[in-house]
Amino acid sequence: MNFRQFAFKNVIRNKRLYAGYFFSCAFSVMIFFVYSMLAFHPDLNFSDKGSYGQGAKTSMDVSQYIIYVFTFFFILYSMSAFLKSRKKEFGIGMMLGMSELQLRRLVFLENVMIGLASTAAGIAAGLLLSKGILMLGTSLLTLEQPLAFYWPVRAALLTFAAFTLLFLFISLFTAIILRSSSLIDLLKGTAKPKPEPKASAPLAVLAAVLLAVGYAAAFIVKGVLVLFALLPVAVIVSIGTYFLFTQLSVYVIRKLKGNQELYRSRTNLVTLSDLAYRMKDNARMFFLVAMISTVSFCAIGTLVGMKSMFTGQLSEALPVMKYESYSGNGLEAEQTALIEQSLANAGIDYKPYVIHKKSSANTATNKTYKFVSVTEYNILMNDNAVVGDKDALLFYPDDMGFGGRAREQTGKIASQDGSVFAVTQSGVMPIRLQQLGYADVAVISDAAFQAMPASQEDSASFVYDVTDWRSTLAVSKELNLLLEGGEKQYEFISRAYAVHENNQSFGQILLTGLFIGAVFFVAAGSFLYFRLYADLPQDCVQYRAITKLGLTEGELSRIVSVQIGLLFFVPIVVAVVHGAVALNTLQNTFGVNLFKESALVLGAFTVIQIVYFLFIRAGYVKKLKEAVQ
Known part of the structure; x- marks a missing residue:
């Protein structure tokens, strides 16, 4: 040979x-x-x-x-x-x-x-x-x-x-x-090292304090403050996690061993005695696995959540279908007829709205308003608002808590021609109105609207409402090709087409994140596997000796299951908690509900870890039983 x-x-x-x-x-x-x-x-x-x-x-x-x-x-x-x-x-x-x-x-x-x-x-x-x-x-x-x-x-x-x-x-x-x-x-x-594992009480307390402070900050900060708190919170939680495994876990086990009734119950004497060594010896590996898993959870959870968030925001921010015609557009009649004919040929029922907007800039306040007549506003919003000739309803886009400029709650607004309107009501722009464009909207009387002079910034929104907006994707793609290149005379917008493009863009990123996350997660599992089998020879010697003292196979399986379970699930549970807090912060930042996406990602990783644990445990217990026989 x-x-x-x-x-x-x-x-x-x-x-x-x-x-x-x-x-x-x-x-x-x-x-x-x-x-x-x-x-x-x-x-x-x-x-x-x-x-x-x-x-x-x-x-x-x-x-x-x-x-x-x-x-x-x-x-x-x-x-x-x-x-x-x-x-x-x-x-x-x-x-x-x-x-x-x-x-x-x-x-x-x-x-x-x-x-x-x-x-x-x-x-x-x-x-x-x-x-x-x-x-x-x-x-x-x-x-x-x-x-x-x-x-x-x-x-x-x-x-x-x-x-x-x-x-x-x-x-x-x-x-x-x-x-x-x-x-x-x-x-x-x-x-394995033989000295009794030691833990510092101050460092154990520090671990709990750092984690509590990090979690509290993650739950409290919102909006733009999250960007400033991100790095400090990550550092605090990372240090707290390290001390959690190296100090707090050993300290808690020592306290449990101090409870004589618990310590002497059944097989706890063997379980707790060996557990302190395992936690101390594996502390750095636990920290590494927890942090790698947290990165995987957060990366994939964030990508899934961001995709869902942007899809939801696009669905709200965009009308089902809109043709925006700007001042001087000579193709308006021809192209709106093309849109309506295309929808009819596709068998799609729609409800049309036309909203004329006049733009006026106030040089004194450096603000630009889009003025809309109250009649067209009522048709769009299915409302029955009444506005006086010198009054206005003022609506402004939501700043999502990121500290936008102050809005007028009362007072007056002025148009470029010198007309002054008293603001009788103001508030965040309704979704239907926001879909017409991201600008302050002032609703005025029909007479005041007609009297307002035209400008090059005026436009008309031709909105087409469809109940099942996803069914418009095919016709939207066709219209998008036919209506491209408007040279600022017109603009065609479709919710189905925009969501489709967004999903494709995020889908590619999500696909990449899933593969990278999978590599990270398998790496974390492999670290645990190698560490477990590195201890197998010593475990065989230890359990062979304990078996001679009367340890049954059932008790052996129970002890090993607890020890392997802690080895596999302690870092993963810590990572899941870290990931849940991070995803909750993302949810608070953007004001969207990501519970479903977060639960799906964290739940999937947890299920995979459980299956991995059951598979490894079965083989490990089998090897131990063969060794002690």
Whole structure:
């Protein structure tokens, strides 16, 4: 048996230890491959969309680099954790005569084998899941035609080349790691520290205070203040999270051990005694997992929430269909007739409104108003307002709490020709009125409106109301092509078309966020997996000794389930709480309800973590039971 065969058989015979590293690498390769498959899809060519197309292509390329770079560091960490769990094995090999050069060559060959196998497996898994990925891409990008399957040769070659280079570099880099370890260090392996874990009461209290302050600030600040509070709150919560795992958790466990009735009940003696060591030893890993998971939750939750928010805002801010005709437009009659004929040909029932607006600037107050007659206002708003010839109803856009300029509650407004109107009522502009344009609107009597002189800034809004506005997308696309290039004489606006374009833009960003978030989340899960199996040899020794004292299989399963459950769920629960607070802040900032989107994102990650926990727990308990028998 030559050296390459020895390395190959070493991998095959130690499948359990290599499995976590292999699947983590394969999943990372799969994520990169399926994203590349979408990026190179012929139906997603944005080159014909001008600056938007260039921006879309650039963002997808940058996201591809982000995924690759993070995957590099993730695999590097995974390899480091993987090697750490094998230190004792390497030490024995060196005692039996293996030279340092042979050890480095062994690790290099093993890593190259796993790297090439995981690269091939990741690409194969991506091909198997390609149909579902293309359907997901179609849904997120809100494409009218589904993305067709194609053979992603370019994506496969890029993925294979990129990850082959990555694994070769990491394989060479691991030689440096091994060379710095002495024989005694290798033989000690991953032995746990024996001293009783200590915790500082002041630092434990500080952890609780920092988290409370960070959460309180996140709930209190609103509007533009969020931008200023973002960095300080993030720093405070991060420091508080670190002390939560390194100090507060150990301090709470010590207090629980001080409760003799609880401590001596059933198997709590074993559970709590070992738990303090686990929390202290894994504190930095818990912190890392919690923060990475929080970033994943917040990134995806924010993208989903922003997409929902902008869709909702567009639906409110835009009329179903509007043709805005400016002063001097000679095509008004022809083009409004075209719109009405197109709607009729599509079988869409509509209700038309025409709102004439006269624009007037007041140089004394440096304000511009859009004046509307009360009759057309009543028709649009289905109201019966009455306005005197010298009176006005004043409406202004909502500043959404971002500190807009002060509005007139009472007083007078003046037009450019010197006419003065007393403001009898003022308030935030109703949605229907806001859809006509983002400017202050003054409603005046018909006589006053007719007497107001015309100007080059005057316009008329031809509004077409449709009950099912989403059904107007096809005709809106057709009209958008026919009515483009108005040269400031007219403007055509469609809610269905604007929402469709918004969904496509955000869909691309959301698709990118999902892939990056998936890499982050798998990285967090892999950190837990490697740490858990690094402790397996010591756990086998410990539980074998306790079993001789009468520990039953049921009690063993219960203890291990609690310990693994805490290992998996403590950082995730902290991350979910962090993410929920962050998304709530986003909700308060923009004044929209993101509960559904937040619950969907956080719930999906939690379910995935539960499934992952059940799978890992079953294998871990099985290994322990085999060891203690």
